[in-house]
Amino acid sequence: MLDRLFDFLREFITLFRFAVVVDVFEQGVILRFGRLHEVLVEPGFYWLIPFGVDRPITENAALEARNLPAQSLTLRCGTSVLAAPVISYRMADPVKFIVEVDDADSAITDVARGTIREVLCQMTWDEITATDSPVLDQMTKAVRKEARRFGIEVTRVTLADLAKVRVLRLVTGE
Numbered sequence: 001m002l003d004r005l006f007d008f009l010r011e012f013i014t015l016f017r018f019a020v021v022v023d024v025f026e027q028g029v030i031l032r033f034g035r036l037h038e039v040l041v042e043p044g045f046y047w048l049i050p051f052g053v054d055r056p057i058t059e060n061a062a063l064e065a066r067n068l069p070a071q072s073l074t075l076r077c078g079t080s081v082l083a084a085p086v087i088s089y090r091m092a093d094p095v096k097f098i099v100e101v102d103d104a105d106s107a108i109t110d111v112a113r114g115t116i117r118e119v120l121c122q123m124t125w126d127e128i129t130a131t132d133s134p135v136l137d138q139m140t141k142a143v144r145k146e147a148r149r150f151g152i153e154v155t156r157v158t159l160a161d162l163a164k165v166r167v168l169r170l171v172t173g174e
Helices: 002-014 094-100 104-121 125-129 135-150
Strands: 019-022 026-032 035-040 044-047 054-060 064-067 071-074 080-091 152-164
Touching: 019 026, 019 054, 026 094, 035 054, 035 094, 054 094, 064 104, 071 104, 080 104, 080 135, 094 104, 094 135, 104 135, 104 152, 125 152, 135 152
Parallel strands: none
Antiparallel strands: 019 044, 026 035, 026 054, 064 080, 071 080, 080 152
């Protein structure tokens, strides 16, 4: 009961919000009656129309790195490997990132995992582990191309871990 009271008070207070401050590493948008009104790319103080007319949404636009879950895949040569990629990215287009995509962080994770899998499955173990291997550049270019649709700029894709594994599949008749 007390938590409902606090939620009600918080919502009541936000009705009287007349300004928003955008920090240095933030970008955002102002929605007026649910439609895009203004894009906030510069840090500063922005006026709002209170009583729920304007709704500011800001997100962190600084470079961030994300460890993707390790995935098991089979290379072109038939070798089974476990790859744990890391992507470095930032928000490039606040309209796409905030307004057009429902959950951009999970979308980039899913797209990056699939794209990295496509690139690695087309290579052999010797091609990947060679000293002058172009695999990281190929992965970065492929993920960067897909991430643009979400308003995200991918700066780098690396492999935190890459190891051969034995695959043991257990099939039960139940």
